[in-house]
Amino acid sequence: MDEADDAxxxxxxxxxxxxxxxxxxxxxxxxxxxxxxxxxxTTDGERHLRxxxxxxxxxxxxxxxxxxxxxxxxxxxADPDERERYATQASTMAEDHDPDDEV
Numbered sequence: 001m002d003e004a005d006d007a008x009x010x011x012x013x014x015x016x017x018x019x020x021x022x023x024x025x026x027x028x029x030x031x032x033x034x035x036x037x038x039x040x041x042t043t044d045g046e047r048h049l050r051x052x053x054x055x056x057x058x059x060x061x062x063x064x065x066x067x068x069x070x071x072x073x074x075x076x077x078a079d080p081d082e083r084e085r086y087a088t089q090a091s092t093m094a095e096d097h098d099p100d101d102e103v
Contacts, residue, residue, distance in 0.1 A: 020068035023049055024090035025103055028063070040067050043094055045087030047074035066099035 023040035026048070030036050034054055041048040049069050053061075077083040097103065 019070070021047070021071050021074060022066050022099065023047075023069050023074070024066045024093040024097075025063065026086045026089040026093070038063060039086075040069065041077065041086035041090045042074070043087060043090045045077055045083040045085070045090065047071075048077050048086060049074055062102040064099065065093050065097035065101040065103045068099075 021042060023042055025038060026041045027039035028036060035052050036055060036058055038051045038053065039048055040051070049067070077086055093103075
Protein backbone atom coordinates (compact mmCIF):
# COMPACT_ATOMS: atom_id res chain seq x y z
CA MET A 1 0.00 0.00 0.00
CA ASP A 2 1.40 3.41 -0.89
CA GLU A 3 0.81 6.73 0.82
CA ALA A 4 -1.99 7.64 -1.57
CA ASP A 5 -4.01 4.68 -0.26
CA ASP A 6 -3.45 5.62 3.38
CA ALA A 7 -6.64 6.19 5.38
CA UNK A 8 -5.24 9.17 7.27
CA UNK A 9 -7.36 11.64 5.34
CA UNK A 10 -4.67 12.46 2.80
CA UNK A 11 -6.44 10.30 0.25
CA UNK A 12 -9.73 11.88 -0.83
CA UNK A 13 -11.13 8.39 -1.36
CA UNK A 14 -9.85 6.79 1.84
CA UNK A 15 -12.34 4.47 3.53
CA UNK A 16 -12.72 3.60 7.19
CA UNK A 17 -10.71 0.41 6.60
CA UNK A 18 -7.14 1.15 5.46
CA UNK A 19 -7.50 -1.61 2.84
CA UNK A 20 -10.52 0.02 1.18
CA UNK A 21 -11.35 3.20 -0.68
CA UNK A 22 -14.46 5.21 0.16
CA UNK A 23 -16.62 5.90 -2.87
CA UNK A 24 -19.70 8.10 -2.98
CA UNK A 25 -22.89 7.63 -4.99
CA UNK A 26 -22.68 9.78 -8.12
CA UNK A 27 -25.22 8.22 -10.47
CA UNK A 28 -28.31 6.02 -10.39
CA UNK A 29 -29.97 4.87 -13.61
CA UNK A 30 -32.80 2.54 -14.46
CA UNK A 31 -32.73 1.66 -18.16
CA UNK A 32 -34.20 -1.78 -17.70
CA UNK A 33 -37.40 -2.36 -15.78
CA UNK A 34 -35.69 -4.95 -13.59
CA UNK A 35 -32.22 -3.44 -13.01
CA UNK A 36 -30.81 -0.30 -11.43
CA UNK A 37 -27.24 0.77 -12.14
CA UNK A 38 -25.47 2.55 -9.29
CA UNK A 39 -22.16 4.34 -9.80
CA UNK A 40 -19.94 5.12 -6.82
CA UNK A 41 -16.80 7.23 -7.35
CA THR A 42 -13.88 8.61 -5.41
CA THR A 43 -14.02 12.31 -4.53
CA ASP A 44 -11.26 13.05 -7.05
CA GLY A 45 -13.38 11.43 -9.79
CA GLU A 46 -10.47 9.27 -10.92
CA ARG A 47 -11.95 5.84 -10.10
CA HIS A 48 -15.42 4.35 -9.93
CA LEU A 49 -17.43 1.22 -9.22
CA ARG A 50 -20.51 0.36 -11.25
CA UNK A 51 -23.05 -1.95 -9.59
CA UNK A 52 -26.17 -3.40 -11.17
CA UNK A 53 -28.85 -4.46 -8.73
CA UNK A 54 -32.35 -5.79 -9.20
CA UNK A 55 -35.30 -3.77 -7.94
CA UNK A 56 -36.12 -6.72 -5.67
CA UNK A 57 -32.71 -6.53 -4.01
CA UNK A 58 -33.04 -2.76 -3.61
CA UNK A 59 -36.30 -3.27 -1.74
CA UNK A 60 -34.40 -5.32 0.86
CA UNK A 61 -31.06 -3.50 0.89
CA UNK A 62 -31.01 0.29 1.05
CA UNK A 63 -28.72 2.37 -1.14
CA UNK A 64 -26.22 4.27 0.99
CA UNK A 65 -24.44 7.52 0.26
CA UNK A 66 -21.06 5.77 0.27
CA UNK A 67 -19.46 2.36 0.17
CA UNK A 68 -15.97 1.22 1.10
CA UNK A 69 -14.49 -0.70 -1.82
CA UNK A 70 -11.48 -2.93 -2.35
CA UNK A 71 -9.21 -0.82 -4.62
CA UNK A 72 -8.86 -3.73 -7.04
CA UNK A 73 -12.60 -3.50 -7.83
CA UNK A 74 -12.35 0.14 -8.94
CA UNK A 75 -12.09 1.09 -12.60
CA UNK A 76 -10.43 4.26 -13.91
CA UNK A 77 -12.71 6.99 -15.30
CA ALA A 78 -11.41 7.60 -18.82
CA ASP A 79 -13.57 10.52 -19.92
CA PRO A 80 -12.30 13.86 -18.51
CA ASP A 81 -15.81 15.39 -18.41
CA GLU A 82 -17.18 12.37 -16.58
CA ARG A 83 -14.21 12.50 -14.17
CA GLU A 84 -15.00 16.13 -13.38
CA ARG A 85 -18.72 15.38 -12.93
CA TYR A 86 -17.98 12.41 -10.66
CA ALA A 87 -15.54 14.48 -8.59
CA THR A 88 -18.11 17.25 -8.12
CA GLN A 89 -20.95 14.90 -7.26
CA ALA A 90 -18.86 12.68 -4.95
CA SER A 91 -17.52 15.73 -3.08
CA THR A 92 -21.03 17.11 -2.67
CA MET A 93 -22.31 13.77 -1.36
CA ALA A 94 -19.37 13.58 1.07
CA GLU A 95 -20.14 17.09 2.37
CA ASP A 96 -23.89 16.57 2.66
CA HIS A 97 -24.17 12.98 3.91
CA ASP A 98 -22.74 10.47 6.31
CA PRO A 99 -21.52 7.35 4.49
CA ASP A 100 -24.36 5.21 5.89
CA ASP A 101 -27.15 7.66 5.02
CA GLU A 102 -29.84 6.06 2.88
CA VAL A 103 -30.20 7.96 -0.39
